[in-house]
Amino acid sequence: MSEDLPALMSYLDGLPEPHIVFDMDYRIVSANAAYLREYAPGQDVRGQTCYEVSHRFQAPCDQAGESCPKARALLSGQRERVLHLHHTPGGEAYVNIELSPLKDRRGRIRYFIEKMEPIAHQHGTPVEQGMVGRAPAFRSTLEMALRVAPTAASVLLLGESGTGKELMAKAIHEASPRAKAPFVVVECASLSETLFESELFGHEKGAFTGATSTRVGLAESANGGTLFLDEVGDIPLSMQVKLLRLLETGTFRRVGSSDLRHTNVRVIAATHRSLRGMIEQQLFREDLYHRLSTFPIRLPPLRERHEDIPLLADTLLARVAPTRHLNISSAGRQRLMGHPFTGNIRELRNVMERAALFCDGDVIELTHIEQALAADAWASGVAVHAGTAFEATPASVPSLSPLTKRQAMDRATLLEAVRLHRGSRAELAASMGISERSLYRKLKAFGA
Numbered sequence: 001m002s003e004d005l006p007a008l009m010s011y012l013d014g015l016p017e018p019h020i021v022f023d024m025d026y027r028i029v030s031a032n033a034a035y036l037r038e039y040a041p042g043q044d045v046r047g048q049t050c051y052e053v054s055h056r057f058q059a060p061c062d063q064a065g066e067s068c069p070k071a072r073a074l075l076s077g078q079r080e081r082v083l084h085l086h087h088t089p090g091g092e093a094y095v096n097i098e099l100s101p102l103k104d105r106r107g108r109i110r111y112f113i114e115k116m117e118p119i120a121h122q123h124g125t126p127v128e129q130g131m132v133g134r135a136p137a138f139r140s141t142l143e144m145a146l147r148v149a150p151t152a153a154s155v156l157l158l159g160e161s162g163t164g165k166e167l168m169a170k171a172i173h174e175a176s177p178r179a180k181a182p183f184v185v186v187e188c189a190s191l192s193e194t195l196f197e198s199e200l201f202g203h204e205k206g207a208f209t210g211a212t213s214t215r216v217g218l219a220e221s222a223n224g225g226t227l228f229l230d231e232v233g234d235i236p237l238s239m240q241v242k243l244l245r246l247l248e249t250g251t252f253r254r255v256g257s258s259d260l261r262h263t264n265v266r267v268i269a270a271t272h273r274s275l276r277g278m279i280e281q282q283l284f285r286e287d288l289y290h291r292l293s294t295f296p297i298r299l300p301p302l303r304e305r306h307e308d309i310p311l312l313a314d315t316l317l318a319r320v321a322p323t324r325h326l327n328i329s330s331a332g333r334q335r336l337m338g339h340p341f342t343g344n345i346r347e348l349r350n351v352m353e354r355a356a357l358f359c360d361g362d363v364i365e366l367t368h369i370e371q372a373l374a375a376d377a378w379a380s381g382v383a384v385h386a387g388t389a390f391e392a393t394p395a396s397v398p399s400l401s402p403l404t405k406r407q408a409m410d411r412a413t414l415l416e417a418v419r420l421h422r423g424s425r426a427e428l429a430a431s432m433g434i435s436e437r438s439l440y441r442k443l444k445a446f447g448a
Contacts, residue, residue: 159299181225207256
């Protein structure tokens with residue numbers, strides 16, 4: 001076997017994907033040019049263990065919280081795939097690992113070839129774009145998404161509002177062979193029956209009042225790429241049969257035309273609803289459900305990936321205030337960890353944007369986090385106190401601590417937000433999670 005390694009490495013060196021060969025003791029025997037360039041620039045990794053170089057671990061992956069492809073390959077005797085977080089010069093990034101055992105002439109496993117496929121825009125450290133997370137629930141979901149991505153299978157993303165279903169859909173698209181083709185979003189919840197058909201399939205000039213020109217539909221615009229049906233549970237029942245025809249045959253008719261047209265799309269759908277329950281109520285077609293849910297993936301709510309809150313907070317803060325380079329104090333992080341975030345990542349983003357507005361310096365302190373959380377109380381009538389929520393009735397308000405009462409109810413907090421905000425009143429209201437009308441009403445009540 002050893003005498004064959006030079007020829008094998010000569011072959012691997014010409015491949016664009018990073019590859020290493022390591023022995024039964026995890027020692028790297030050789031690494032191709034792509035691996036050295038991507039993960040160990042300027043280093044000679046021969047003799048080092050794969051877990052030291054790729055993960056900075058002092059023990060094999062399965063002893064340090066990761067799944068070990070070597071252990072799985074030894075059990076199965078065949079190629080195995082896992083998702084790992086690897087260290088790179090640019091920080092931690094998710095990598096698809098494909099491990100193949102190499103056997104000698106007597107059939108015994110002697111070495112392993114490890115192929116690494118970097119995953120675009122998926123990270124384990126704060127980044128400017130893409131999805132981030134390290135929690136097991138997040139990693140399990142991402143691994144499922146990356147497993148189905150290279151195929152043509154329809155995917156159904158299930159999860160509460162604010163869990164990042166559109167980001168996951170885009171990640172699947174970008175990891176698929178269709179990545180260079182369009183990713184087209186259909187906002188099903190915002191479309192009436194008439195608008196849905198016209199938006200999805202297009203219409204001919206004169207098809208209805210106001211149709212002054214021919215319009216190409218979203219299904220046709222997505223030809224060759226991915227069609228993302230967001231909140232698919234809101235599609236009108238009468239339209240579901242036409243969508244089913246599109247999925248099964250790739251054919252459709254524009255509104256006002258009898259001509260059959262074709263499109264080649266991969267469909268990813270998402271919903272926060274129970275489609276099974278809707279089927280029982282005869283609000284959703286069972287045949288359409290089975291056509292959409294070839295590969296269902298559940299996205300975990302934030303409470304199931306609690307340990308990701310600090311990482312997500314840093315990432316979101318960098319996105320909502322990219323020029324300020326803000327940090328979050330230890331007390332502020334603890335407060336975020338104690339909040340339930342029923343609105344999931346979307347709610348966390350709002351909180352971080354509000355906190356940035358309240359902060360004049362470089363560090364977001366506990367008081368800024370409390371102010372940001374209290375903004376929801378203005379809109380909902382629920383006061384936030386010590387990580388819990390309760391009705392802000394006259395009887396309950398006196399039980400608030402003075403600091404929290406001041407932040408939730410005092411005129412100064414609102415006026416400070418107005419002073420710091422540089423955009424419109426509508427944008428300020430949105431950042432606080434209240435309507436513009438509510439903001440004006442509160443300002444008027446405070447004499448501002």
